[in-house]
Amino acid sequence: MIIYGTALLAVCHLLGIVLGDLLGAALGMKTNVGGVGIAMLLLIVMRLNLHRIGRLSATSEGGVNYWGAIYIPVVVAMAMQQNVVAALRGGPVALIAAVGSVLVCALFVSFINRMEPPHAEPENKSE
Amino acid sequence: MWEILEKAAKENGLVAAFAIVGLVVLASGLISRKLTFGRVQGSAIAILIGLALAYVGGKMSGGTKGLADLALFSGVGLMGGNMLRDFAIVATAFEVHPEEARRAGWIGAIALLLGTVLPFIVGVGVAWAFGYRDAVSLTTIGAGAITYIVGPVTGTAIGASSDVMALSIATGVIKAIIVMVTTPVAAKFMRLKTPRSAMVFGGLAGTVSGVTAGLAATDRKLVPYGALVATFHTGIGCLLGPSVLFFAVKAIFGN
Structure with missing residues (x-):
């Protein structure tokens, strides 16, 4: 039943939000702390466990996969309701922050990858 | 005729939002393939179009919620709101292989x-x-x-x-x-x-x-x-x- 997958997703989502709220309260904040991230971790764990005991059918998985696939359109809808008029007044901030962070990250990618041991190549061929 | 369309869109906000976003994503895919030859991914173009529409909506309504402030597009507010957005993001965790x-x-x-x-x-x-x-x-x-x-x-x-x-x-x-x-x-x-x-x-x-x-x-x-x-x-x-x-x-x- 496809609803099982969607219900599993919903339960993980709600649990994550509740745990995030509890964590927030424990840290002395009125806000949710990492609820979405906790929900994602819960879903990964649930998926692994259900797979191991063989209780997750392909149809049930479809109930989650649909929502995973719909996330770009949801983000598009989210973009449509942002206060862009106000954002454009701060224009250069977004541009400079984006360019700056990409440059810094590219430098680190280059630095880390130059440290990669050369014997990594034959390993790939055997895979 | 226009009034009937407007009423249908207003009373079925979320459904109208699915149709509108679908059209935007479709157009973005076409732009991605025909104009940028796949160099710029369709989703990025779709988000840019979304932000552009939010700008137009914000200018027209004078509100703070972009396109969602126009009654005709109020369903976009629900589709792109916190609830569905977080729901969809959590779902993507399913694609991770630990x-x-x-x-x-x-x-x-x-x-x-x-x-x-x-x-x-x-x-x-x-x-x-x-x-x-x-x-x-x-x-x-x-x-x-x-x-x-x-x-x-x-x-x-x-x-x-x-x-x-x-x-x-x-x-x-x-x-x-x-x-x-x-x-x-x-x-x-x-x-x-x-x-x-x-x-x-x-x-x-x-x-x-x-x-x-x-x-x-x-x-x-x-x-x-x-x-x-x-x-x-x-x-x-x-x-x-x-x-x-x-x-x-x-x-x-x-x-």
Whole structure:
């Protein structure tokens, strides 16, 4: 039943939000702390466990996969309701922050990858 | 006739939103293939069109919720609202294979952590340089420099204003586009050749759409490795953004 997958997703989502709220309260904040991230971790764990005991059918998985696939359109809808008029007044901030962070990250990618041991190549061929 | 259409769209807001967003995504796919020859991913174009429509909606209504302030498009507010957005993001965790992720080892985890903290520091620094002084705005803009999803999730959690949220999303979207377009050009400099190097890249570059599109244009074989690490990015960003990073900014800059 496809609803099982969607219900599993919903339960993980709600649990994550509740745990995030509890964590927030424990840290002395009125806000949710990492609820979405906790929900994602819960879903990964649930998926692994259900797979191991063989209780997750392909149809049930479809109930989650649909929502995973719909996330770009949801983000598009989210973009449509942002206060862009106000954002454009701060224009250069977004541009400079984006360019700056990409440059810094590219430098680190280059630095880390130059440290990669050369014997990594034959390993790939055997895979 | 127009009145009947308008009434139908108003009374079926969410359904109308599905149709509108579908049309935008369709148009973006066409633009991506015909005008940019697949160089710029359709989803990035769709988000840019969405932001442009939000600008038009904001100008027309004078409100703060972009297109959703126009009665005809109010359903967009529900579709792109916090509830469905978080629901869809949590669902993407289903695509993560932990056993393959474990193979990425400590270097993937380090790249992931650096890819969260470094853009955040740059974002906060730039926001500070442009006169933002409150911890909530600084954190939200810094989080936007991580990805365009971490930005609004963090902003919502700590109560940022809508214009700061839009700025945060704009930062993330511009970052994703830069990653998509420049990855093939900078592939040699970044030594993007092996699965391990793609995982380091996925962790540091962050944005899933940017990483997958950028790697696809570089070497198709590397895509799953980069995406694997990058799919953890949003989760870790959403976990650290409103918590550790926000507290750190608060401790350094006060309120």
